[in-house]
Amino acid sequence: MLASTRDIIGIAEEEGIAVGSFNVYNLEGVVAVIRSSEQEKLPVILQIAPVSLESVGSALVALTLAMAEDSTVPTSVHLDHCPQQDQIDRVVSMGLRSVMADGSHLSYEENIDFTFNVVNKMRSFGGFVEGELGRLTGTEDGLTIPEYESLLTDPDQAADYCDKTDIDALAVCVGNIHGKYIQEPKLDFDRLSTIRDSVSVPLVLHGASGLPEWMISRAIDLGVRKFNVNTEVRTAFLESVSSGVGDKTLDLARLMEISIDSMSQVVTSKIRQFSGR
């Protein structure tokens, strides 16, 4: 069933677990995430990157919303990392009610103004807004943030930011990165703990691909309720599809089914970790 991100995170909060939020780019990705969440009977979030709006746009949004409605578990649809109000307006007109307002490229004051405006618009119909403070290094959906531009979330500023924007959830930068961790991941749990004590909204951790299980559990204990996962699922899709590239007689439906299985294995493993199973 189509649910609001607010309700899904509320379930996670009540149960002391976290929910997985998975980037989807096509039908197969949506099927894989929903299949896993139904098998595990766990709520889930499907998220769409703005880059997809430029290519398959409204069709992907409509498909994702329709499949979320048919799901047997609470499922929400979310727009990931969006820096532009017009893109947010566009997905809202298509029926999407959950967005990440990404003002991380702006100055602090501009980020507050941008996010506050998004919240104001979304509130009029009960929409959900995730904000971000700090800046993640790494590569995602064609955007690379070099290490020297990365910024960890400042706990005092986080309290002020949440207060002034009235966001529903805060994405934090505590050493997590987008894409592949080249070295052993190092999360600043002291910082995460201080942020947790400084704000009252649920926390979100992007870049959950490649984090060891103990870090996931510790982050959940410290208030993370939504993990964003992209790289590991994308890699599963790419590897499964490229394994069939040399075979010119391969049935495409079969190849897509293989890719769904492959992505679903990753999703199942992640949502089990996020739920403490």
Ligand SMILES: [Zn+2]
């Ligand atoms: Zn992200």
